[in-house]
Amino acid sequence: MVDVKPRIADESMDKSKVWKLMEITDTAQCRSLKLGDSIRTAKISRLIYTNSGVAILALASNAVHLLWKWPRNERNSTGKATASVSPQLWQPPSGILMTNDTIDNSPDEAVHCFALSKNDSYVMSASGGKISLFNMMTFKTMTTFMPPPPAATFLAFHPQDNNIIAIGMDDSTIQIYNVRIDEVKSKLRGHSKKITGLAFSNVLNVLVSSGADAQVICVWNTDGWERQRSRFLQIPSGRPTSNILDTRVQFHQDQQHCLVVHETQIAIYDASKLEPSAPPITHATFSCDSQLIYASFLDATVCIFSASSLRLQCRILPASYLPQNISSNVHPVVVAAHPSEANQFALGLTDGSVYVMEPLESERKWGIPPPAENGSTSNMSTPPNGASSSDQPER
Template sequence: MSTSGGPISLFHMFSLETLTTIMPPSSITTCLALYPRDNNILAIGMDDLSIIIYNTSTNKIISKLEGHTKRVSDLAFSNSFDLLVSIGVNDQIFVWNTNGWKKLKDRYLQIHGQRVPEVLTETHIHFHLYQRHFLVVRSDCLVMYKARNLKCYNQWVPRAAEVISQATFSSDGQAVYVCFVDGTVAILDTLKFQMRCKINLSTYIPTIPSSSMSPIAIAAHPQNPTQFVVGLTDGRAFVFEPREPQDWSRFSH
C-alpha cells in the first residue's frame, strides 16, 4: 500500500497490480498501518489529528480515534496484545485496544524521566520481534517501551553532533540498526543498547561522493538477522552484512 497524502492505493504483492484505491476524507493522509489479523482493515493517520480505522472490503469507516494534539506521524500494530500504537510529531504516544478501538493509555516521550523538548519532527515506531516492546525513533534519541503499559524499557542518546535519520530491529530482535545523517551506521545490542560497532559507509562505497552519502532509510532482512539495507538520498540502496557470521567487530570502521 502507498499514499502521497491523498488517495491510498493497495497493490498485489507479486504482480504489483492495483487492487483498490481509497479516497480518504478531506484531511491529508500522514501515515498508514495494515492490521495484521485482517488485511481488509487499515489504520490511517490524518492531518486533522485523528486516526481512521477503515475497512477496504466494505469501503466504510469502522472507527475514528481522537486524542492527538498534533499531526500523527506513525502507527504500528501489536499482535501479542491486540494493540495499536500511534505517535504524533510532538512525541505524544497513544495505545489503543483493537477490540473496540478504545484508548488505553497515553504519555509523552521521555528521556531519563524528563519529557523531551517539543520539536515537531517525524518520529517513528517499530515493534520488536515478539511484539511486546516497541522502539521510538527520533532524530536525537531511541526509546523502547513496553507496549501494554508504556513503561520505558530502554533508552539511548547519541553524541550531540550525531543526528539519527532512521533505525530498526534486526529480524531476530537482538540488534538495532541505526543510520545517521553523517553517513554512518551504528549496531546496538537490543538488551542494553550497547554499541557493537559503528560503520562508516564511505569506507565500503568509495565511488559515491560524500555529498551523496546521507542515509535516509534502513531496513533489516526478514530472515537473515545480520543483513540490512541502507537507502541514500541519491536514490540508491546498498545491502550490508559482516564478513563472517555474527562477527560485527571485523565489519567496524
C-alpha cells in the first residue's frame, strides 16, 4: 500500500461538489396540489395517470371511479397534469358515475383493480363483483363479465392486443381472456394465493406475475402461456409481514428489468433470468423515464430513489404536503407517475384525498443522483434500444 496524501486542489475534496441528500421538510420546498372532490369517497385503492398525461383516474374503496382532467389555457398551455393548475373533477352531462359491480354491498372489503386501454378510451375495472368495461368519455358501462367466484384481483391489457386481458384471480389463477369472443384462452397456475401483480414485456414476450404468497415471482411465455421460471424473494428471516402491501411488479422502460415491490424491500430483477428499509413500504412505481422510483411509506414519507443504483435521492416528509391537523393514520397507499413528466407523481391516501407532487420550478427535479459507488454505473441508464441485459440485480 502506498501512502498518498490528498491534494488540496483535488476536485474530490471540493466541499461544494460533495453530494448531499435532498430533503424536503415544509411546503415552501415543493409544489403540491390537493385535487378537489365534490363526490365524497373512501380510501383511494387504485390510482393512474391517463396515457396522454392530461388526467388522473382513481378507484376508491367504495367502488366509485374519480376522473380529474386538466384544462388547456394560458396558465397550462399543454393541458397536461400539473401541480400549478387545479383540474376539474369530470363527469358527463348525464351525471352517471363509473361504479363497479360489488358483492353483498361491501365494496370496502373487496380487492379493487383496473387497467386503461392504450388510447385512454376504455377502463377495465373490478371491485369484488363482475369485471366492468367503461367508456371513459361517457362513463357508460359497455359490458360486464366473469361474475365471481373467483373474483378478479389484478388486470393487465396485452401490449399488442387490447382484446386480450390477463386477469389475476383470488383463487391464485391467472386467466387469459379474449374480450371480443368472450372466452378464456388459457388458465395459468403457479401461485398459492391471490394474484397481486401482473406486468407484460413486449420485448421479452413474457408476463410476470406476483401473488399474496409474497415470495414467488413467475415468468410466463406469452406465445404458449407456459411458465418459464419462478423465483422466491429474499424476505428477511423473522420479519413479520403486516399485509400492508401485496407484492407488485412493473417493467422498466427497457422492458427487460422488472421492479418488484414488497413492504420489506424494493428490488430490480433481470426478467429474462429472474436474478436478483425503515417503515413498511405501501407502494412504489417507476417515473415515466424509469430513472427514478417513487416509493411511499406507512409514516406518510415519500422517498425518491435513483433507479440505476436504488440509492436514496430525495426524501419528502409528510409536513411538506399534509395539513398540520390531519390524523397520524393518514398515509399514501398508491403512487402514480405522470406518463411524460418524469418529475411529477400523484399520491392516493387512506382518507380519500389525492395529491399531485412536483419539485419547485427553481429546482426542476428531485435532487441529483448520488455518485456511483466504485465508479460503477447501471446499464439501465441507456435508452431502451441500447439497453443490455446484465444478469446482475442492481441492489
